[in-house]
Amino acid sequence: MDFSKIKRESLRLLMQLSVNAPFLFSSSFRGGVKKRWNMMQYEEGRSVAAPPRSWRENAVMLDLSMTSGFGETVHPDVLYIPDGFGAEKWRYLMAVTPFPKAIVYFENPEFLVSYDGVSWRLPQGGKSPVAAPPSDWTGYNSDPALFYEDGEVFLFYREVREEKNFLLVTLFVTSSRDGAEWSAPKTLKAVKTPTNRAGILMSPAVLKVGGRYFVWYVDEENGEYKMKRAECPGLSSLTDVADAALDGMPDGFSLWHIDMAEDGGRLLMAFCAKNDAGRHSIFFAKSSDLGLNWRVIHGRRLDPISEAGEESLYKAALVKDGGVCEWKLYYSFKDSGGHWYTAMEEIKL
Secondary structure: OOHHHHHHHHHHHHHHHHHHOHHHOOHHHHHHHHHHHHHHHHHHHHHOOOOOOOOOOOOEEOOOOOOOOOOOEEEEEEEEEEEEEOOOOEEEEEEEEEOHHHOHHHOOOEEEEEOOOOOOEOOOOOOOOOOOOOOOOOEEEEEEEEEEEOOEEEEEEEEEEEEOOEEEEEEEEEEEOOOOOOOOOEEEEEEEEOOOOOOOOEEEEEEEEOOEEEEEEEEEEOOEEEEEEEEOHHHOOOEEEEEEEEEOOOOOEEEEEEEEEEEOOEEEEEEEEEEOOOOEEEEEEEEOOOOOEEEEEEEEEEOOOHHHOEEEEEEEEEEOOOOOOOEEEEEEEEEOOOOEEEEEEEEOO
């Protein structure tokens, strides 16, 4: 008799019951069940962890094993700083979240640095992760985004907490001048939402254009995912929220995660969208009106390649660094074994 399987299935049923009927249990009991369930998944994930692998032509697999998710990561955001950041003058900065075996509890922002955009490490004195998971195991911190100004890097992320009969989704920002010491997180926006509607304030992207700070994000409204654009005066709150239109989305796809970059007089967006089968691809779009109206750039997209071991692509980030190709595209993907990794590919747009 396989007692480990019986233990796992018993814990799984208890976990489902505590989620679907929370009124039957105290919050501390629910937290304890979730903690045991997550740690069981985490240990199983460690036992089957595999090194990053993909056979996609021109893709560079990134070794991010220094993170707290033993190398499995998702949702990269990357900045290029020509003059360097901090005392060691790091030219590339990355925010990313571990995602071992797709366990959201371990999805908490990490901050990494690099000189070449390929070899990454924690900064001297840096902590892993930057935003610690909730102590009661009833939430996570996801979707990090970076912004840099005057020697200071700002890390935006969303916290999802499971409260009694609802979720509390909060967009936070914290900042640092060395990547080791971070300011106390500041709340930009908090939303109470039903437990079945977690798709709120997703995938923030931050730019300063024409002296104004903007934040784009994705909200779920009546089963449809829509892009929003807000102003963020002083990087301290979200105001003047408006719908941002996306024209030319291929049939059968719906928006998921986004990233924006400046390119001369226009803005560019890399976004992942999922089809009816739940597989994600990466598309590109452009805007000439401060990001309120976007048009998909046709003929430029990345689809998962089954022969390359890819099951689905995920959130992408655009970085212009003056290299031979116009852009470095960082993106995460799920392989055929259910592992999550991050890669980089040089592209032209």
